[in-house]
Amino acid sequence: MTKVTIRNLTKIYGQAIKAVDSISLEIPSGEFVSLLGPSGCGKTTTLKMLAGFESVTSGSIAFDGDDVVAVPPEGRDIGMVFQNYALFPHMTVRGNLAFGLEMRKVPKAEMQRRIDATLDLVQLGPYADRYPRQLSGGQQQRVAIGRALVIEPRILLLDEPLANLDAKLREEMRVFIRDLQRRVGITTVYVTHDQAEAMTMSDRVVVMFGGKIAQQAPPSDIYDYPVSREVAGFVGQVNFIDGFVASVDGDLACIETPFGPAEVPAKTRGRGSAVTLALRPEAIDIVPDTAGHGIPATVVSSYFSGAILDYTLAMADGTKVDVKTIARTRFEPGAQVRLSVDAHRFWPIEAA
Amino acid sequence: MQTASPGNRPYLLLLPAAILLIVFMAIPYLNILVTSFRNPGQGTPYADGYTLMNYARIFSSPLYQGQLFNTLWIGIVTTFATLVIGLPVAFQLGRADLRWRGLAYGIVLSPLLVGIVIRSYGWTILLGNNGVINRTLINLGLTEYPLPLMYNSLGIIIALVHVFLPFMILPIMSAVQSIDPAVVSAARSLGAGRATVIRRILLPLAMPGIQAGCILVFVLSLSAYVTPAMIGGLRVKTMAVTVVDALLDTFQWPLGAALALMLSAIGAVIVMIFARATRMKWKVG
Numbered sequence: 120m121t122k123v124t125i126r127n128l129t130k131i132y133g134q135a136i137k138a139v140d141s142i143s144l145e146i147p148s149g150e151f152v153s154l155l156g157p158s159g160c161g162k163t164t165t166l167k168m169l170a171g172f173e174s175v176t177s178g179s180i181a182f183d184g185d186d187v188v189a190v191p192p193e194g195r196d197i198g199m200v201f202q203n204y205a206l207f208p209h210m211t212v213r214g215n216l217a218f219g220l221e222m223r224k225v226p227k228a229e230m231q232r233r234i235d236a237t238l239d240l241v242q243l244g245p246y247a248d249r250y251p252r253q254l255s256g257g258q259q260q261r262v263a264i265g266r267a268l269v270i271e272p273r274i275l276l277l278d279e280p281l282a283n284l285d286a287k288l289r290e291e292m293r294v295f296i297r298d299l300q301r302r303v304g305i306t307t308v309y310v311t312h313d314q315a316e317a318m319t320m321s322d323r324v325v326v327m328f329g330g331k332i333a334q335q336a337p338p339s340d341i342y343d344y345p346v347s348r349e350v351a352g353f354v355g356q357v358n359f360i361d362g363f364v365a366s367v368d369g370d371l372a373c374i375e376t377p378f379g380p381a382e383v384p385a386k387t388r389g390r391g392s393a394v395t396l397a398l399r400p401e402a403i404d405i406v407p408d409t410a411g412h413g414i415p416a417t418v419v420s421s422y423f424s425g426a427i428l429d430y431t432l433a434m435a436d437g438t439k440v441d442v443k444t445i446a447r448t449r450f451e452p453g454a455q456v457r458l459s460v461d462a463h464r465f466w467p468i469e470a471a
Numbered sequence: 472m473q474t475a476s477p478g479n480r481p482y483l484l485l486l487p488a489a490i491l492l493i494v495f496m497a498i499p500y501l502n503i504l505v506t507s508f509r510n511p512g513q514g515t516p517y518a519d520g521y522t523l524m525n526y527a528r529i530f531s532s533p534l535y536q537g538q539l540f541n542t543l544w545i546g547i548v549t550t551f552a553t554l555v556i557g558l559p560v561a562f563q564l565g566r567a568d569l570r571w572r573g574l575a576y577g578i579v580l581s582p583l584l585v586g587i588v589i590r591s592y593g594w595t596i597l598l599g600n601n602g603v604i605n606r607t608l609i610n611l612g613l614t615e616y617p618l619p620l621m622y623n624s625l626g627i628i629i630a631l632v633h634v635f636l637p638f639m640i641l642p643i644m645s646a647v648q649s650i651d652p653a654v655v656s657a658a659r660s661l662g663a664g665r666a667t668v669i670r671r672i673l674l675p676l677a678m679p680g681i682q683a684g685c686i687l688v689f690v691l692s693l694s695a696y697v698t699p700a701m702i703g704g705l706r707v708k709t710m711a712v713t714v715v716d717a718l719l720d721t722f723q724w725p726l727g728a729a730l731a732l733m734l735s736a737i738g739a740v741i742v743m744i745f746a747r748a749t750r751m752k753w754k755v756g
Contacts, residue, residue: 205654
């Protein structure tokens with residue numbers, strides 16, 4: 120069980136390319152943290168610095184208070200899972216698992232015991248004597264996870280481990296990795312550009328843009344209370360609704376919007392100032408025009424995608440709104456409908 | 472014309488190679504085999520009738536056996552020397568972060584750009600008793616008499632190593648290039664230092680290239696003619712030189728054929744044993 124403390128961590132390539140720009144992050148022991156962001160946001164560079172594969176320009180990384188910046192990867196006692204698995208092709212599954220234990224000079228008997236236990240953990244017992252190329256992608260991924268865990272490392276690092284798997288397997292592996300991490304209780308840093316992956320697996324999501332941390336919070340907070348347009352847009356579809364402050368009452372501000380009034384936590388802006396609100400597509404409901412209440416709108420497009428219907432609608436003033444609904448009644452493009460909004464789902468982000 | 476397309480009959484694509492092999496390898500080999508059992512002739516390449524005498528001559532002659540053994544020895548030492556010299560070079564050239572890759576390729580391939588006769592002649596200038604190396608050593612006072620560098624196996628090996636080095640480096644380099652750098656990172660994350668990474672990860676994964684390079688250089692060394700003929704002169708003869716002598720000078724085609732077959736057979740057995748010993752289970756089956 121290891122606590123990771125990152126302080127003002129910076130990586131500069133060449134003269135001035137700031138891949139990671141002074142980030143600070145505290146990861147409590149046993150927590151599952153995802154670094155989420157588009158490619159080039161610095162998430163992988165951060166992970167490589169944690170692992171020791173990338174040198175640190177400035178700042179510090181500490182495991183349980185011990186600074187590890189000067190320690191090479193082989194001395195950091197980390198378990199790392201790579202995007203392409205990086206199994207040793209010339210060793211069997213058992214050989215792959217044994218490698219890290221041999222480096223640690225673990226006695227033979229204990230080695231066998233730990234390998235067998237780990238094979239059970241990753242459900243690969245029957246495949247112990249196969250070579251990597253005789254395994255499927257999902258099995259190879261489980262070998263990679265087992266190989267990282269069998270050494271009982273201080274922290275587990277995963278670099279987009281599910282990117283090469285097909286959609287179905289990816290969802291299974293999410294649950295598998297999450298369950299495993301809970302059971303083992305190991306401090307885990309998971310790098311991904313897939314927001315659904317980060318959401319479903321993490322205790323905390325760290326969203327990164329341009330080498331900086333944009334927001335770090337539990338998944339539901341990231342989704343419901345994003346701090347910026349960028350974060351809101353990256354963790355799912357979102358409508359940006361322009362409004363203005365109608366009144367301020369203590370901690371609450373009443374915002375006038377095309378959807379009617381919305382109460383949101385007050386920021387420092389005064390009456391009359393313009394505000395942009397985020398509204399998730401599933402917070403809007405579509406009812407037939409005949410219902411008589413709600414805001415009139417016209418269906419521009421509708422797509423069926425299994426569990427939900429995906430609409431784009433145009434409001435009277437031409438503003439486009441995305442709506443996702445689980446209702447099975449389908450409105451065709453051109454249909455006149457009305458929208459009703461869950462007023463609690465408005466969230467103010469920076470003013471436009 | 473669906474049925475005639477090579478996509479439907481991939482084996483048709485093998486036809487040119489198959490024809491080439493049958494016409495220029497299988498048939499000549501068969502011819503050599505038959506010739507090796509013919510009676511030696513007087514003034515003709517061979518006479519009527521068949522005999523085991525040519526093989527009996529080889530098995531009873533310490534001269535031929537010595538030459539055969541020496542040829543194999545030269546092949547093995549040359550292979551080992553090119554491996555020792557070529558392996559570090561190939562590992563460096565195979566690195567993913569190598570700059571000037573084109574230049575490095577050029578340097579490795581440059582020995583192949585000069586004809587083998589010219590290169591061997593160059594070595595006679597360097598290695599001779601009056602050659603550059605011995606003159607330098609004598610002038611520096613490091614030795615009183617010229618070192619015997621030519622007209623012996625050592626000279627032949629030195630020249631062959633130079634000639635065949637690219638054939639060792641290129642396959643190993645290509646094997647090293649195909650190693651996923653993440654595999655090295657994985658080994659380090661598991662606690663392996665640099666030496667362990669080389670011993671446990673890089674060398675085994677480069678083994679297909681090492682195997683190919685060794686077999687190539689060994690086979691080429693056994694069959695080399697020009698270099699041993701020029702460097703060895705009349706004093707040290709490898710089997711290839713003796714075979715050519717038998718065919719052209721003494722006009723004993725059946726004996727030459729028998730000697731050539733002996734060399735091929737023993738070479739093939741050694742290659743097979745080597746391939747067996749270095750077999751990579753993780754590559755097959």
